[in-house]
Amino acid sequence: MTETVDRLGSAGTTVGKRSLWAIAITCVLYALLVGTHRGEFWPLSIYPMFSKAKSTLYQVAVQRVSPGVWSEPEFWRGYGPGEIPGKPFAVAPHGMDAVDLAKYVRLTTDWTADRKQGIVDFFGDTSRENTLVIMSAKGSVDRSGKLEVTYRPILVLEDGKAWDHRWVEAQHTEKGR
Amino acid sequence: MGTAQSTSLKDRFINGVFGYHLPHTPGELVEYKVLEAVIVGSVIHFAWTWAFFIQRISAVVRPLGVANWFDIRILFGPPALVIAVLITALSLAGFLRLFRAAHISAFALLVVQFATRYSQGEIPHSANMIGCFFLGMGLSSLLHDSPVHRQRFAMGYGFFLLGIGYTLAAVCKLVVTGITWPDGQHLWVWTQSRFIHETVRDGVPRISWLQRQLLDSWTLATSLLVVGIVTEIFAWLVWFRRIRYWVVLGVLTMHIGIYFSMGIFFYDATLLLTVLIIPWAAMANWAIDRMKDAKERGWISPLLRFSERFA
Numbered sequence: 001m002t003e004t005v006d007r008l009g010s011a012g013t014t015v016g017k018r019s020l021w022a023i024a025i026t027c028v029l030y031a032l033l034v035g036t037h038r039g040e041f042w043p044l045s046i047y048p049m050f051s052k053a054k055s056t057l058y059q060v061a062v063q064r065v066s067p068g069v070w071s072e073p074e075f076w077r078g079y080g081p082g083e084i085p086g087k088p089f090a091v092a093p094h095g096m097d098a099v100d101l102a103k104y105v106r107l108t109t110d111w112t113a114d115r116k117q118g119i120v121d122f123f124g125d126t127s128r129e130n131t132l133v134i135m136s137a138k139g140s141v142d143r144s145g146k147l148e149v150t151y152r153p154i155l156v157l158e159d160g161k162a163w164d165h166r167w168v169e170a171q172h173t174e175k176g177r
Numbered sequence: 178m179g180t181a182q183s184t185s186l187k188d189r190f191i192n193g194v195f196g197y198h199l200p201h202t203p204g205e206l207v208e209y210k211v212l213e214a215v216i217v218g219s220v221i222h223f224a225w226t227w228a229f230f231i232q233r234i235s236a237v238v239r240p241l242g243v244a245n246w247f248d249i250r251i252l253f254g255p256p257a258l259v260i261a262v263l264i265t266a267l268s269l270a271g272f273l274r275l276f277r278a279a280h281i282s283a284f285a286l287l288v289v290q291f292a293t294r295y296s297q298g299e300i301p302h303s304a305n306m307i308g309c310f311f312l313g314m315g316l317s318s319l320l321h322d323s324p325v326h327r328q329r330f331a332m333g334y335g336f337f338l339l340g341i342g343y344t345l346a347a348v349c350k351l352v353v354t355g356i357t358w359p360d361g362q363h364l365w366v367w368t369q370s371r372f373i374h375e376t377v378r379d380g381v382p383r384i385s386w387l388q389r390q391l392l393d394s395w396t397l398a399t400s401l402l403v404v405g406i407v408t409e410i411f412a413w414l415v416w417f418r419r420i421r422y423w424v425v426l427g428v429l430t431m432h433i434g435i436y437f438s439m440g441i442f443f444y445d446a447t448l449l450l451t452v453l454i455i456p457w458a459a460m461a462n463w464a465i466d467r468m469k470d471a472k473e474r475g476w477i478s479p480l481l482r483f484s485e486r487f488a
Contacts, residue, residue, distance in 0.1 A: 015323075016188065016191040016195070019191060019197075019333070026337075037241070037242060040241050040300055041242045042241065043304070043305040043309050043311075045342065046349055047349060051352070051354060055362055057370045059370050060373075062377050088377070090376075099374075101377065102374065103297065103299050104298050114236075121236075137373050139369065141362050
């Protein structure tokens with residue numbers, strides 16, 4: 001211990017009271033802010049990560065496929081892990097955030113023109129240079145403890161545009177007439 | 178030799194969290210300046226990383242925090258770069274003690290920058306503890322005049338929020354899922370989900386030896402989750418200086434376990450915990466004591482002078 005020490009006052013001083021008030025006000029503000037903002041008000045949070053433990057899985061996958069292969073209705077079926085068309089496309093080397101992509105896709109319930117344009121903007125030039133399939137990966141643990149995952153195409157990005165299965169089905173319905 | 182320690186619960190709480198009653202040593206000045214340098218460096222890194230990302234976004238997917246108060250899109254593009262410049266200047270001004278409201282002003286702008294960047298759906302938490310300590314540093318400059326009081330307040334306040342955060346995480350798990358949260362099957366689902374995520378991010382998933390063992394053993398997977406949640410439940414004990422080191426060590430170990438089992442690395446939180454666990458004050462005091470008879474105090478002398486000048 002060094003010889004040069006300064007003895008501070010006790011906790012009953014103004015310093016202590018001021019600090020206690022700061023803690024108390026922080027607790028109140030913490031509760032108010034996270035309580036009124038869905039648990040998140042950076043840097044305050046209720047830290048809900050992994051709080052919902054479940055036996056089901058929902059992820060988003062991206063595959064690069066050959067142009068046009070997606071234009072048949074059969075393409076838009078479910079696939080097992082060993083059957084997924086094309087090859088995995090890594091988003092990080094292209095400056096994209098995989099978590100943002102997953103959240104964007106999972107939170108989109110209706111692929112309107114605006115939402116499709118948003119995903120095209122997200123991929124930028126890569127949506128013009130590649131044919132990409134954005135797929136959902138859904139799985140659950142069965143009674144034996146084995147996890148079964150099914151991949152299903154949601155959107156295709158090609159030539160800077162986004163298509164979904166409704167467009168493909170409409171095209172085939174039109175051809176059938 | 179100082180006043181007698183009061184024994185009321187309130188005073189014991191204040192003494193435990195902030196330690197105002199304890200003797201002060203020069204090594205603490207060095208310790209605080211090291212921590213502040215790491216915090217300020219991280220804040221500047223966040224400000225610019227987020228600013229560059231904001232240049233590429235055009236729509237709000239999920240507004241967080243202050244993004245619920247106004248249309249955050251007005252800060253897309255060049256304004257984010259201006260904010261980064263201001264955060265950099267203000268946080269450095271605070272580090273050099275140029276004016277008292279510097280850190281808290283930088284903090285306020287960082288909150289806005291965060292809300293702008295993370296309007297795309299993702300809700301990250303790795304940077305939260307850095308933000309909490311930065312908030313404590315900002316408040317300390319406003320609340321206290323004495324450098325020693327400021328430093329003790331900033332440290333105690335940061336640890337207070339750190340303890341709340343990790344304990345809340347445990348509470349969330351038990352409230353949302355219940356007592357079955359540590360079931361090993363849940364870890365299997367998360368691990369598999371992580372593999373798919375890594376394939377999307379990097380092209381190939383990396384499966385560690387530990388992950389293979391966890392996927393093969395329900396007992397091992399469950400045990401790991403039990404240890405993790407118990408560590409979080411008792412994280413609030415970090416409020417108290419006497420036990421603080423061991424709680425920080427436990428939380429740091431938990432993060433290392435999360436990395437090897439789930440492949441998720443909370444870089445900023447781990448960096449902060451590592452800095453907090455290193456005994457900078459003890460090392461500095463040891464160096465000062467060894468050099469006290471010499472004319473110069475070696476490597477510690479300029480560091481100590483800097484820490485005293487900008488305390």
